[in-house]
Amino acid sequence: MLTGKVALITGAARGIGRAIATGLAEHGAAVAVNYRTSEGAALELVKEIEAQGGEALLCRADVSDRGQVTAMIATIVDTWGGIDILVNNAGIMEDNFLVDITLEEWERVINVNLRGAFLCTQAVIPLLQARGGGRIINISSQAALAGSRRHVHYATAKAGLLGFTYSLAKELGPYGITVNAVSPGRIVTDMIKERMQGREEEWLQQTPLQRLGEPEEVAAAVVFLASEKASYITGTNLQVDGGLLMG
Numbered sequence: 593m594l595t596g597k598v599a600l601i602t603g604a605a606r607g608i609g610r611a612i613a614t615g616l617a618e619h620g621a622a623v624a625v626n627y628r629t630s631e632g633a634a635l636e637l638v639k640e641i642e643a644q645g646g647e648a649l650l651c652r653a654d655v656s657d658r659g660q661v662t663a664m665i666a667t668i669v670d671t672w673g674g675i676d677i678l679v680n681n682a683g684i685m686e687d688n689f690l691v692d693i694t695l696e697e698w699e700r701v702i703n704v705n706l707r708g709a710f711l712c713t714q715a716v717i718p719l720l721q722a723r724g725g726g727r728i729i730n731i732s733s734q735a736a737l738a739g740s741r742r743h744v745h746y747a748t749a750k751a752g753l754l755g756f757t758y759s760l761a762k763e764l765g766p767y768g769i770t771v772n773a774v775s776p777g778r779i780v781t782d783m784i785k786e787r788m789q790g791r792e793e794e795w796l797q798q799t800p801l802q803r804l805g806e807p808e809e810v811a812a813a814v815v816f817l818a819s820e821k822a823s824y825i826t827g828t829n830l831q832v833d834g835g836l837l838m839g
């Protein structure tokens with residue numbers, strides 16, 4: 593389904609990004625596995641994909657650093673000649689009431705979640721245009737729409753990603769490039785494992801499907817949006833949240 597396509601997934605060593613990279617590789621895409629600190633896990637993923645007969649490339653870069661993003665994308669182009677699919681998945685969450693958030697913390701959260709998507713996307717657009725089309729998929733969050741106590745910076749960045757998605761879908765439609773967002777609810781990864789402690793029952797009650805999600809369930813939505821089957825879908829936000837937002 594994605595044979596011959598090249599995908600860059602940011603934050604691909606762990607959690608949702610890892611499941612997305614695996615899912616895209618299983619469908620035939622060559623995947624650039626971006627990581628910042630999790631080198632061992634990223635290398636293990638590359639080996640896993642190669643062992644399954646797929647193609648993968650290890651790409652270290654802090655997505656909030658323009659120089660590192662430029663160098664990463666140059667390496668991908670040197671290796672595979674271009675990019676067809678960009679998944680802006682890298683993200684961080686910190687916990688604080690707004691009154692206690694320092695400027696440094698605010699900028700850290702905004703920079704990874706929002707500036708990172710801006711830098712990666714701006715660098716990739718000419719490559720997608722050169723291919724005559726492509727896919728950009730931004731991982732937002734249910735927090736963008738519902739809000740989240742002690743996460744104003746995170747929710748603000750994720751809401752920004754939705755505006756980014758909708759506006760860019762309008763700009764890039766004429767080039768055959770679709771731009772969509774996927775908004776996970778509560779998915780079992782390192783990001784929420786500690787935050788979940790003591791609250792699991794409450795969280796299950798808030799979720800119509802009465803369970804937390806798996807990274808593979810988010811990846812399935814991303815693989816669909818990256819595929820030909822989603823050829824007429826752009827400017828959407830697909831919630832993968834077990835009904836949490838509605839519930």
Ligand code: NAP
Pocket residue numbers: 602603604605606607608609626627628629630631653654655656681682683684704731732733734775776777778779780781782783784
């Ligand atoms: P996670 O397990 O904490 O993984 C976060 C990933 O982001 C890691 O691979 C990390 O890479 C990468 N990352 C962080 N800062 C980076 C930077 N500056 N440059 C490059 N990569 C960076 O979190 P997750 O749950 O899989 O989250 C993935 C995405 O889903 C995030 O955007 C998150 O906001 C979103 N999301 C998650 C949930 C949930 O319930 N889990 C819900 C809604 C939205 P290294 O380990 O290499 O540093």
